[in-house]
Amino acid sequence: MSRRVAQAVIGAGYGDEGKGHLVDVLAAGAQDRPVVVRSNGGAQAGHTVALADGRRHVFHHIGSGAFAGAATHLSRFFVHHPMLLEAEREAVAAQGGCVEISADARGLVTTPWDMLINQAVERSRGDGRHGSCGLGFGETIERALDPAFALTVADLAGAGLEDRLGAIRDHWVPRRLAALGVVDLSAEEARVLADDGLLAVFIEDCRRFVETVRQSPDGGLGDRGPIVFEGAQGLLLDQAIGVFPHVTRSHTGLVNMTAIAREAGLDAIEATYITRAYATRHGAGPLPGATARLEAFDVVDPTNAPNPWQGRIRYAPLDLDRLAGAIAADRRLADPGPVAVRASLAVTCLDQARGPAPLVEAGGTTRHSAHALAGTVSTRLSLPLKAESWGPDRVGVRLREPAVA
Numbered sequence: 001m002s003r004r005v006a007q008a009v010i011g012a013g014y015g016d017e018g019k020g021h022l023v024d025v026l027a028a029g030a031q032d033r034p035v036v037v038r039s040n041g042g043a044q045a046g047h048t049v050a051l052a053d054g055r056r057h058v059f060h061h062i063g064s065g066a067f068a069g070a071a072t073h074l075s076r077f078f079v080h081h082p083m084l085l086e087a088e089r090e091a092v093a094a095q096g097g098c099v100e101i102s103a104d105a106r107g108l109v110t111t112p113w114d115m116l117i118n119q120a121v122e123r124s125r126g127d128g129r130h131g132s133c134g135l136g137f138g139e140t141i142e143r144a145l146d147p148a149f150a151l152t153v154a155d156l157a158g159a160g161l162e163d164r165l166g167a168i169r170d171h172w173v174p175r176r177l178a179a180l181g182v183v184d185l186s187a188e189e190a191r192v193l194a195d196d197g198l199l200a201v202f203i204e205d206c207r208r209f210v211e212t213v214r215q216s217p218d219g220g221l222g223d224r225g226p227i228v229f230e231g232a233q234g235l236l237l238d239q240a241i242g243v244f245p246h247v248t249r250s251h252t253g254l255v256n257m258t259a260i261a262r263e264a265g266l267d268a269i270e271a272t273y274i275t276r277a278y279a280t281r282h283g284a285g286p287l288p289g290a291t292a293r294l295e296a297f298d299v300v301d302p303t304n305a306p307n308p309w310q311g312r313i314r315y316a317p318l319d320l321d322r323l324a325g326a327i328a329a330d331r332r333l334a335d336p337g338p339v340a341v342r343a344s345l346a347v348t349c350l351d352q353a354r355g356p357a358p359l360v361e362a363g364g365t366t367r368h369s370a371h372a373l374a375g376t377v378s379t380r381l382s383l384p385l386k387a388e389s390w391g392p393d394r395v396g397v398r399l400r401e402p403a404v405a
Contacts, residue, residue, distance in 0.1 A: 006037075006227035006261060008271040009346075010253045010330070011234030012323055014281040016304055016313070017274045018348035018389060020047025020064035023230045025387070025397045027065025030226040034070040036063025037221065039257045040250040041232025042079030042110065044135045048303045050392045055095045058303055061085050063230055066097035070228070075218050076106035077256040079140050080153060082205040083112060089212060102216035105154035111165060112192070112202055113173045114139040120189055121180045134308075138249045143172055153215060156206045165199060221264035229257045229269070235326035240333055246285025254334035254341060261339045268340040272386045273327050275318065276349040277357055277373055280304070282313040289316035289360060296367075297352045300392075317358040317365065320380050327381065344386035347374035351390040 007026050011017040027034045038045075043060040049067055050056040061081065063072035074080060080103065089099045114136030122134060144150040149172045151164060158164075173193065177185075185193065192198060221227055231252050236242050238252040250256070254271060261269055278294055281287040282304045294315045304313040327343070334341065356367035359376065368376050378385040390396040 004222060004227075004264075004266045005268045005270060006229055006257075006266050008039075008229035008231070008254075008257050008269050010231040010271055010273050012236075012273040012275045012327055013234045013279055014236045014283075014285070014287070015232075015234040016280045016282055016301075017234060017276055018346070019231060019274055020049045020059055021348060021389060021392070022272065022274055022346055022387060022397070023047070023064040023228055024049045024068055025394050025399065026228050027063075027068035027070040028394060029399070030068075030070075030228075032225045034065055034068070034226040034228055035073050035221065035224045036065040036070045036228050036230050037073045037075055037260065038063060038078045039075050039229045039231055039260060040077050040252055041248065042135070042137045042140070043081035043084050044137050045232035046303055047230070047232075052393045052395050057092055057095060057097070059088075059092075061088055062092050062097070062099065062101065063228075065228060065230075066092050066099065067095070069098050071098055071100040071102070071225075073216065073218075073221060073224075074101065074103040074107055074213070075256065075260050076104040077250065077260070078103070079108045079110055079137055080209070081110045081135065082156070082209040083110075083202065086205065086208050086212070099212075101212065102214045103153050104218045105152060105215045107153045108140050108144050109151045109153060109156065109206075110136045110140040111151065111168055112198055113169050114143060116189055116192055117173060117176055117180070117182075120177065120182050120185060139176070141249045143168065143176070146172070153213070157210045161206060162199070162203060165202065169193065169199065218260045219263045219265070221260070222266060227266070229260070231257070235273075235330050236322070238326075238330070241326055241329045243286055246283070251333070253330035254336070255330075258334045258336040258339050258341065262337050266339055268342065269336075271341060271343045272346050273343060273383065274346040274348065275323060275377070277318065277347055277353060277370070278349070279316040279318050280313055281316075283310040287314050287316050288319060288322070290314045291316060296355050296357045297349070298354050299349075299352055317360050318377070319360040320377065321361060323377075324381050327383070343383055345374075345378050345381060345383040346387035346389070347377055347385075348389035350374060350388055351396060
């Protein structure tokens with residue numbers, strides 16, 4: 001049997017590193033039809049792919065290789081959002097992207113009431129917000145800890161769906177709000193909670209999900225085309241690596257990927273850790289060295305617009321010690337078993353540099369030309385350089401074939 005080697009793209013920072021950009025490039029370069037596997041997160045991910053022909057999409061459910069003809073597989077670690085999937089399918093299909101989607105039946109499913117809880121408690125925190133996107137991701141995982149209220153992809157086709165959703169709305173929501181100390185809902189939140197029409201609409205969303213998403217186990221990936229794992233968020237938001245409570249409730253790197261690979265019988269993962277040429281954070285939480293504007297870069301980022309949940313995106317010089325620590329922690333946490341893991345590095349947004357760019361290391365700052373920066377980061381992290389990005393589309397990506405570490 002030939003060796004099955006999967007590619008993987010892992011954000012090394014706080015998200016927004018260019019993961020979708022690189023996944024698109026890797027999918028476009030595959031010799032056979034690839035499958036992009038979403039290994040964590042949910043609809044709160046926003047991975048941008050822009051093509052030279054003008055097509056552009058911010059991917060939430062569908063894998064970022066869709067414009068390259070890649071199918072999407074949503075793993076058992078992915079949290080599904082039927083309320084939002086159909087609109088994304090239509091948007092991607094309208095631009096000629098592949099909307100063939102499969103999902104492991106064990107994947108959790110977000111309901112409208114998870115969003116309600118998420119948004120109500122985040123608003124109640126005032127200046128102490130955790131940095132949520134307001135889409136109910138963490139609340140879905142919390143609810144699933146109680147088997148009486150868990151909802152999975154397998155449940156969506158079951159005869160008892162309406163009763164299960166009614167129990168979530170009528171019993172889980174009051175209990176969870178009380179546990180979180182949310183005593184009073186706003187008038188709009190109370191209206192949403194009491195709206196029977198919303199229940200009917202969500203059941204229809206689930207019906208469309210069942211019609212358009214094929215159930216397929218993670219273990220079946222070993223029989224499919226070239227695999228590209230697409231991580232969501234970044235290592236510094238990983239629940240075991242980031243600074244609590246400003247983290248996501250998932251493993252954002254190798255932990256889930258290696259578990260899926262073992263189940264699928266894959267031989268190896270070639271993991272590319274990706275970072276911008278500077279650090280970003282969109283949402284509450286610490287960002288050492290944060291500044292309102294980076295003097296060395298003309299930042300272009302139409303995706304991360306200010307919004308009520310995350311506020312404005314923040315910037316900082318790239319901290320090599322923090323980057324190295326996160327990558328080392330991710331590799332320690334993973335249990336690859338028989339799956340070999342080899343790692344490399346990608347650096348994006350190099351075209352945005354307008355002068356010598358700062359790198360922070362051991363408390364000091366050095367400056368490097370844009371053309372030397374990626375190589376310097378690669379050397380300091382002892383990771384071979386896989387890719388440099390000098391523009392927003394595939395044309396600007398310089399791929400290498402490193403002897404991965």
